[in-house]
Amino acid sequence: MMLEFPETVSKLNFKAPAKKSSSKSQFDYHVSDAKLPNHKLRVKNTPKDLGIDSVKQYSGYLDVEDEDKHFFYWFFESRNDPKNDPVILWLNGGPGCSSLTGLFFELGPASIGADLKPVHNPYSWNSNASVIFLDQPVNVGYSYSSQSVSNTIAAGQDVYAFLELFFKQFPEYNTLPFHIAGESYAGHYIPVFASEILSHEDRSFNLTSVLIGNGLTDPLTQYEYYEPMACGEGGEPSVLEPEECQAMSNAIPRCLSLIKSCYESGSLWSCVPATIYCNNGQMGPYQKTGRNVYDIRTMCEGSNLCYKDLEYIDQYLNQPEVKAKLGAEVDEYESCNFDINRNFLLAGDWMKPYYKNVIELLEAKLPVLIYAGDKDFICNWLGNQAWTNSLPWSGAAKFATEKIRTWTVGKKAAGEVKNFANFTFLRVFGGGHMVPYDQPENALDMVNRWVSGDRKF
Template sequence: MPVNTQAFSEADGQFTSFRHAAFPDHKIRVKSDVTLCDNTVKQHVGYLDVGTDKHFFFWFFESRDKPDSDPFLLWLNGGPGCSSLTGLFMELGPCRMSENGNGTVHNDHSWNNKANIVFLDQPVDVGFSYGEGNEAVSNTKEAAKDVYAFLQIFLQTFTKYQPADFHVTGESYAGHYIPQIGATIAAGNAKAEQVAHQRGLAQQSLRPEDLVTIHLDSLAIGNGLTDALVQYKYYPDMACDTKYGPVLTNEQCDQMRGKYETCASLVQSCYKWKTPFACVPATMYCNNAMIGPFQQTGRNVYDVRTDCAPGSKLCYPILEDIEAWLNLPAVQSELGVDRAYQGCNFDVNRNFVMQGDWPLPFQQLLVPLLESGVRILIYAGDADYICNWIGNKAWIRALEWSGQDEFENAEDVDWKVGRTGKVGGKVRAHENLTFLQIYEAGHMVPYDQPEAGAEMIETWIQKKNFA
């Protein structure tokens, strides 16, 4: 285990704990003898502990290719309140849940084919993460601080990943998380580089209290909720879109369009004041007006082509299979966990809503990142309703940055997936901003289109062109 001598460790039962002087209230507990899911690669599982009250579970897999030099990815699922292990076992991890739900099968299209990847359950009380006392996190900004502390301790513990390009990836409500995490990393990097400059020392000469520079190369958001003001406007267009057959009638869609002015006024107040008093009413009204009519049909909000599976909490039976498998005593014993796994915690979701976090404007955080050279990929499966591609493309086009006009005038061109030999979508790009519409995929692109999802991420992290 390559450990930085600047980080200090201690035995903690079946875990080894590592701390960082800059974060006296934080430590990570690591267990590295795990062989579940993919026994061909090195794994680390454990917790980020914040004081005695907050405990964030993580699961790390080395790259199947060149772990010493391949990029490093963080993956986050959304909700808010849903476990990133959904991404691991349903979408892009080294294994997937088997059809009968009693084990896992190898995933040939895992994103760790060409990258080291960590799945993090956050905020607390999500997945295997847990809180004690009154330390629940109910807003994106606070959640990002804990993620940044985790990355600092992890990278100063496992030093070989420090030089790697770092990518923050995720989907859905991660359209909130990822811009905030990117901004937090950028601020931390500026602080680290200022200290190093003042001391006239390279990063290799770190003191225990120093921050490591995280080589933030890109953000990649899949079917995200990022700019509610723009995105709410396009729900009627998606509900009556003809590609997969309209779900609602033209009359119903027109009624939804008639409610957008009120929705927009409420969201604009939220954007201005950023308080629960301003933002909670926007969430309640807009969700009822723009999402409610679709939900009443019984169709799957994550895939307009299908109905929700009967009896499934979130339309997909595989989610119950994942919960059942992760709650097996033998699995929990190997992971070193001692609590029930819950795929989505609706109390966490409700807390974020009641804190007014849902309609906040996170697209604004992307502009300074773009201007500093961070690459940003927004991708969207075009069968998703809840965070549909039409709204995602619209907010990207509306984003005010130095390349806005050029991006607006750029062409949409076909993206051919080499793995399948088919056109897998359309891409529009200018400089370091890219939008990718992916055909025949819903909210969870790697689940519906695993070949396209894998090729997309490998093309992106290897800095190749999509077209």
């Protein structure tokens, strides 16, 4: 998630995102389907020329023609056994951040060095799975539109259309297990997107599970845990003075009352004030310390997201030769679009109870993994543990009584896990908000075990 919060509603300075465009690239394939008459998929074969990985790759756009929406994607085939390995869709959060951040900074085949050259990642998630990185909603990353999407429900319909056309173009993958993974605001996205997919009984692909890392899913439960995390109860020493911790505690009752009103009404008139008041009261004191909201152990430096190396990714993806090989049609790539972030806030989307969709997924017997790096502040493990423990699904009573077990990678403890049936919570030791960045080897073990069907670790 990004942080750029006004103090009052009157200070919300919103503007519509400008349409992004440039000369149109030549694409190798154009795909359409009678079931989706307003959608078209364009495909390029040339991203492999960039040397990010040696595997088969595709990039291009999903076009929603009657709405002038254009979603960019980049696909990497598995390094292992692509005919049998599963397919993973990866989504970054924000809302408004490009999934190419996940590609180059976290779990993709390569990172980008200071010389703007790719650096091989031996722990890429495409070691044993094919991975799709999708820039959504529109006006994020290489995606563009003259319009704007400002709520999770609308975004889910577009993602379903993308997947239908992708698997139509590449039918060799559509019978393989398919998983959706993501982090941060993907705690909103993924429950809704998966529910949208399950609502289409005629879908042409096999949704097998979902994975949410350090997500925001149940704010009413999670917002109580900012003060404990900042003030020494999450496994790290307190980073605030006692009076600051007390001020955060004092603000919680009103914060929770506002979130509850948002849950009950769904109105932006309830949800927007809840977002502004709670984020200023629960995140503001921490931000003032200058610490990294994504890793309580470090100070914020470099880009808007507190990591200097992210600047190299922006520079790389703005090179004309890179954009040409990928078919990118934007004048300028930005890792995060703060206008999109504020538009979602203005629509009241931030505080809505999307945890209800997780219940729907569990009752449909879809496996759900909630994982959380335990050094993150902004979507911390305490809050994620709490909402998974309180989730009112049919297996709640038995989930509550399950013992916490140690997750080991090799002979070392990598975290703690709790599982019942198709629901798993995993605390990742030493991971910040972006677990694959901080713990690449352990994150790969996590995803490999999960997609292989290991629900208990």
